[in-house]
Amino acid sequence: MDSVTRVEPAQTPCPVCGGTDAQHFFRLDDVPTVCNRHWTSPEEAVAVRRAAIDLALCADCSHVYNASFDETLAEYTEGYGNPLHGSTIFRDYAEQTARHLLEGFGLRGKTILELGCGDGYFLRRLCELGDNRGIGFDRSLPQATNDGVVSLRAEDFVPGALDEGVDFVVCRHVVEHASDPTRFVDVARRALAQQPGSGFYFEVPNGSSLFETRSGWDILYEHVSYFSAASLSRLCVGAGLDVRQVRPSFAGQYLSIEGYRDGTRPPLAIEPVRVAAQSDSCRDFATDFEALMNSWRDKLRDWKKAGEVTVLWGAGTKGVMFLNHLGAGSEIDRVVDISPGKHGLYVPGTGHRICSPKDLTRARPQRVIVMNEQYEREIREQLADLGVDTTVCVV
Numbered sequence: 001m002d003s004v005t006r007v008e009p010a011q012t013p014c015p016v017c018g019g020t021d022a023q024h025f026f027r028l029d030d031v032p033t034v035c036n037r038h039w040t041s042p043e044e045a046v047a048v049r050r051a052a053i054d055l056a057l058c059a060d061c062s063h064v065y066n067a068s069f070d071e072t073l074a075e076y077t078e079g080y081g082n083p084l085h086g087s088t089i090f091r092d093y094a095e096q097t098a099r100h101l102l103e104g105f106g107l108r109g110k111t112i113l114e115l116g117c118g119d120g121y122f123l124r125r126l127c128e129l130g131d132n133r134g135i136g137f138d139r140s141l142p143q144a145t146n147d148g149v150v151s152l153r154a155e156d157f158v159p160g161a162l163d164e165g166v167d168f169v170v171c172r173h174v175v176e177h178a179s180d181p182t183r184f185v186d187v188a189r190r191a192l193a194q195q196p197g198s199g200f201y202f203e204v205p206n207g208s209s210l211f212e213t214r215s216g217w218d219i220l221y222e223h224v225s226y227f228s229a230a231s232l233s234r235l236c237v238g239a240g241l242d243v244r245q246v247r248p249s250f251a252g253q254y255l256s257i258e259g260y261r262d263g264t265r266p267p268l269a270i271e272p273v274r275v276a277a278q279s280d281s282c283r284d285f286a287t288d289f290e291a292l293m294n295s296w297r298d299k300l301r302d303w304k305k306a307g308e309v310t311v312l313w314g315a316g317t318k319g320v321m322f323l324n325h326l327g328a329g330s331e332i333d334r335v336v337d338i339s340p341g342k343h344g345l346y347v348p349g350t351g352h353r354i355c356s357p358k359d360l361t362r363a364r365p366q367r368v369i370v371m372n373e374q375y376e377r378e379i380r381e382q383l384a385d386l387g388v389d390t391t392v393c394v395v
């Protein structure tokens, strides 16, 4: 591909603790720098900007980060986004999380700020369920909106953007994108009112689980950080937040952390930094993931040779990175997604066409590859409803 932009890796200190004793353990070259934006033609999709991901493990705090990340290459302009709430499983999870926060933090009649709110779905649920008022910031929004309950602004949150401190800050799947997560969390903390009970909830992908389960499809350029419970706690405690709980969520795929602006009680005992355990799973990751990719390349080639039609379900992060990491071409006939906004568009990097589940009634694939076991049941039900008789393979 001619239009690729290459970026040489630059050694950078750990963005969580500032430590300089980091070991590189995994590298991917020519990865699309924006994975959650889909394109209107296959040519544009294939010609996306690319750069290397160079993962390093911090020996001091067990944090994993892309040491060659260049924030000027990851653009979150309009058209960027990965809304997941078309799935009932994801909606149920969002609902549970909202109720947990409303109860745990007594959020009723409060002002809630969400940083990186996407289309505002989750914020709106927090407001509807608890009679709260919501303010969301997201620069990928096409325009600002305000319905009197939820106000969405099409910009990044900056200190001073609001006249007064809010009661609660929510931030889901954004901190891992920040080139300076320490500054990001500090800005979030300062948005909170200086009053007892001002609280926060952050959710990020679970980096420890990614490396333990060899789920390399979750490695993408937009993510600077791959948090462990320890490094996420360290980040928040370091910013002065009173961390009350850090736990895996969504079947272990995410990490959730919550607490208060100011500590009024003794700090929570946080799991000791398990640098050794993280180091073990990272050490073997490169070899194991390479073997896993090769086995998938072999399978796809064999199915194609046998004249079988294989379809991938899910044009989200995992699906897009599966295709890119494997360098998949016509072995995958097309990509299916339930989100109507993606239909007729093309996957960044590989140029696969994205279509609706209904298309499968014509395509009649022998195989449907499912990227996330969390959605397997839901996908099987949809295939059955469509009358598509096929073999489902979960990656």
Ligand SMILES: [Zn+2]
Binding pocket: 014, 015, 016, 017, 018, 019, 058, 059, 060, 061, 062, 063
């Ligand atoms: Zn560190």
